[in-house]
Amino acid sequence: MDRKLLKPSNINKLKDIRTPFYLYDMKLFRETVSEVVRLSSLYGIDVHYAVKANAGKPFLRHMASEGFGADCVSGNEVLCAIENGFSPDKIAFAGVGKTDREIETALKNGIFALTCESLPEISVINELAGRLGKKADILVRINPDIDAHTHKYITTGLEENKFGVSGHDFDALTGLLADCGNVNFKGLHFHIGSQILDVEEVFGLECRRAKEIARYFEDKGLEISHIDLGGGLGVDYEAPDEHPVPDFEKWFRTIAEGMTGGKRENPRYHIHIEPGRSIVAQCGSLITRVLFVKNGIDKTFLITDAGMNDLIRPALYGASHRIVNLTAESDHEGDTAVYDVVGPVCESSDVWAEGISLPAAMRGDMLAILSAGAYGQVMASRYNLRDLAPAVWLDWNGDEAVLSF
Ligand SMILES: Cc1ncc(COP(=O)(O)O)c(C=O)c1O
Incomplete structure (x- = not known):
């Protein structure tokens, strides 16, 4: 979070907005995107933003105008990407359960590739493409059986996960592709998980496995022109202010070295990646107010007006987000106290943090729950019939915050 926000004139601007709301820092976002654009051109790697992380217009x-492609996981995401300026020939569409209607949407719009996750899906795409008189461009998502060293709910590349085609189906896949006349096989896709912090080890292994598997199919006579290595780069949820822009340099370098020995031009494959979280997570905060300071037997609860329906990551994955008391830090700084910070939803898992030290808080204080830009607003629900938290876009004129709604 930009500390300039704590300036009293800026806090004043936030005060009148009904909480909870998501506050997105466009300056940090543009800096993050510039870094990705720089590395994409330096290493010759195509970037498709994973729309699922945050679909804010x-x-x-901005990403479409910077030449990014999009990675989508529903027909509506494909349409949303096109509506917001992404070129269809840079849109990939993954997902284990595409409906016929979604497949037809992709085919009619001529996207870069449908990323197929099973053999039956390829057969259905072949049939639907035939009916439409089209040839379907596809990548095949492979399950490389790699442990991404991340939370079990966001690991996707293990044999036990539902994603991709596993080794035992490789021969059948080769045969099927030969029989599917309405399908144009462009290459392979991998995505092994999210919030990966062992960058060199995990992505290095992903590259080695990707090359081995590509060679296996090439030996069977299939031509592979594209390899998509998915997303997954992790962000620093513990110290977001120290690393507002994630270490993209390390990620791009690891992939470039892993796939091409570091050379910019790769004679063999065109490389793609699909970052989501790493681009938007640090650009968003969930702003909430303290409704009550409640004394328990041996705990003090801060009860906020934002809950798990607004940001489900802590309840879903046990994720932790840093919390800043904006009001206290800007005007009544004093003693600290230890709190359990909890939401209002009628579930015991609606907890932001337990036993954390914060400046002593009062009813009405505004808190920022940091690093909430990815998998936050997009996963919100109206559970308990609560209102959805809207987005507020923050830009800067010098030290002064400029807000748009
Ligand atoms: C196929 C695919 N690509 C890209 C992503 C984006 O991953 P991340 O947000 O970790 O970068 C995901 C996330 O689940 C995914 O499933």
């Missing part, structure tokens, strides 16, 4: 429009 200002984010999408």
